[in-house]
Amino acid sequence: FGQVIVGAPGSGKTTFSRGVKDFLNSIERPTVIVNLDPGNDVLPYEAAVNIMDLISLDEVMDELQLGPNGGLIYCVEYMEKNLDWLKEQLEQHCKDQYVLFDCPGQVEIYTHHTSMRNILAAFNDWGWQLCVVHLVDAHHCSDASKFVAASLMSLASMTMLELPHVNILSKIDLVQRLGRLDFNLDYYTSGYELARLPELLSKKEGVHKVAEQEGHAAASKSVLVEAQNRLRRFETAIANVVDDFSLVNFIPTSINDKDTIAYACRVIDKANGYLYSIGKQIDGDTQGIGRALELDDILELIEERYIFDPDDPYDEHSSGTEEEES
Template identity: 45%
Template sequence: MVFGQVVVGPPGSGKTTYCNGMSQFLNLIGRKVAVINLDPANDSLPYECAVNIEDIVKLSDVMVEHSLGPNGGLVYCMDYLEKNIDWLQAKLEPLLKDHYLLFDFPGQVELFFLHSNAKNVIMKLIKNLNLRLTAVHLIDAHLCSDPGKYISALLLSLSTMLHLELPHINVLSKIDLIESYGRLAFNLDFYTDVQDLSYIQRHLDQDPRAAKYRKLTKELCQVVEDFSLVNFTTLDIQDKESVGNLVKLIDKSNGYIFAGIDASAVEFSKIAVGPVDWDYYRVAAVQEKYMKNDENIDYDG
């Protein structure tokens, strides 16, 4: 059994930085890590990748050859990868004995809730190579400072979860910059636990530009609440405690902590099988570290 992560999220959410930081952290705790770059537009990688999609297809070449824009070019590249899945499997096979895999995917969100090519690639790898993968969906934390953007992030996260059909963890990345675009209206646990969205509807209704979309906003919030699937953990990729907490969640999600792959995995599992990591006190500690609490509004009254 081979374990790993499928790293997805919108452009700018920090996927490549995440893969770089996560690979360094996993190496430090004794895991051999292989990073697989499946973004044909990512030509300045900060990490050493074991497999690079640019060896068979590059977005710039596709755009010139087929007169496509960036979005159409990325769809073409994913279609091309799906049709050449044997190439990817052959590249991965030498890594299956003792490596933990990180798949760095493109940032075009349509690939993960609309088109089937990226999902088909993942499912074929899971079936043919006996992989256990968790989707790590990164969302830039500063989106919480804008109610409309936060609702959009919720819908994107929900759509991606339903489309990929993988064990899934949503992450508010760059948590250290969460208030870089303004103070949050509510405490951090409101955004991580996705609590009663009627509060954020009322907050959004105060914006005259959003008034004519009031009914639509209400219905979209209702969709998120009806599924009751979306919540978030937080991440500062430069903070080892923050990365460690996320690794524990991922290990629980894909079953790594129960596999007993090697001594390091067993040792780390002793930490990982502790109390649930979604508790109030951990979120409160993150808020105290990164947010100016005195000016946040407590939605509980």
């Protein structure tokens, strides 16, 4: 059993791999990490198998004079051609372990290119029961366009990779770094009525806001307003596509918040089937994660810990408490 941890560059994949390993080890589930990112030269964990023993992005870029994206595509295709090496390494170092696969950040390998899908299909043939865990940085909640784009990306990798899929809103502790959220957190996690997001924001902002802020002349103001309206219509159309599939929702996590990681792991255990085989397949963890909090409790806890109202003097986060200063 295991998790294939994917997501855009910097979304927190490597940190999540290490955090989940520590958490699962703490509940006595034998867990290892496999580094599948050929550009991951500084690892904050000990990898049971490291793809860099097979191929390194830096060397490929040097020798073949490729840029980072072309280089990574070359590496992933090379991995696909050398599946025997990977199979042997997994058999040698990961037998009877729960495995976290820390993957590269270039999104095109999950949304367009077929090598990653073929590699995962091979894992499936070798008997691994995996779930894709797709990380999206919570800062996408700060802007409708970004959130719609991130949801579309999640949908694209879900349909491309053809495995059970759990979407994570990572770094939720930083969600308000770019300002107050326009909606309650559950709007972003539920994946319900995404298509209303651009419309709701237009109402809230007023469509003339951008033009007024920029202080443009009347003629160029109307051009800007029309452009903004067109953008909103485009976002709505994209959001409708995501809504039509009714598949995209998110689980919020913060790597230093054990409650959120426990909840995410419990959902992932259901998705990859681990929950239904506890005690049968893997020695050690016979109990599973146990009764973690429910999603509503997690959302409440996140609101309490990380989301504050800057206009509310009684909100302890906004008034510069000792805890925050430290």
